[in-house]
Amino acid sequence: MKRLVIFDLDGTLLNTIADLAAATNHALQSYGYPTHDTDAYRFFVGNGINKLFERALPEGEKSPENVQKIRARFIPYYNLHNADLSLPYPGIPEMLEKLQHQGFLLAVASNKYQEATTKLIHQFFPDIRFTAILGQREGIPSKPDPQIIEEIAQKAKVSKEAIVYIGDSCVDMQTGVNAGVTTVGVSWGFRPRTELEAYHPASIADKSADILTFLGIG
Structure with missing residues (x-):
């Protein structure tokens, strides 16, 4: 068998955590949102990137529209940098x-x-x-x-x-x-x-x- x-x-x-953190922080920073330490991302990941962005966004900013904004900045950056540190x-x-x-x-x-x-x-x-x-x-x-x-x-x-x-x-x-x-x-x-x-x-x-x-x- x-x-x-x-x-x-x-x-x-x-x-892959360092590259995921760097790309998400890049997207957050581009909109003026606070960023997170790499270690925090260990608990943000696991349920797909939309859920990652929702968890990374500040309280009161976790709307579907903001998730899509972060996604639009994240993907081009991550596609280029997803093996930098992984x-x-x-x-x-x-x-x-x-x-x-x-x-x-x-x-x-x-x-x-x-x-x-x-x-x-x-x-x-x-x-x-x-x-x-x-x-x-x-x-x-x-x-x-x-x-x-x-x-x-x-x-x-x-x-x-x-x-x-x-x-x-x-x-x-x-x-x-x-x-x-x-x-x-x-x-x-x-x-x-x-x-x-x-x-x-x-x-x-x-x-x-x-x-x-x-x-x-x-």
Whole structure:
């Protein structure tokens, strides 16, 4: 039976927080709004960029119109600068290569908008043949809605029993629960380990090698 491993992107495969913070602060500053420390963005991200902007805007300014204004400044800047400071977490490229070599199907399910998701995956993991690379797309609900997982499962032609979904946040843990698939948390991402533990995932990885161990690869 083919097994499919689906990864979240931000906070799971790549540490992207500094570039996300810089681009959002650039957009906020251009309208005279206060900016935030990079660390604050760990709790702003995870539900797509519109929710990121809503969280970053000051109280009383969180209107849909202001979210769209920030988005219009953010996207051109982020498209140019989304790999300035972003890097894979330690051991991630080697882990993906090992899984690929062992015959696992691999995919990405992100709440980052599609254009940036595709670009970053191709830039940092050019030798990995992903079955699907899906980000946030118009008309498709964001995680924790399970539709993105179901879409990848259909493309890969595997049953839910053959899927492991891996992510770093409560959004990811809830996505796995909603999709009815085995879910693994990673503790190196943007959110605290206690947030993952609250959802009782099948395992929590503290380093990339722990994922290999969970999947039965020495």
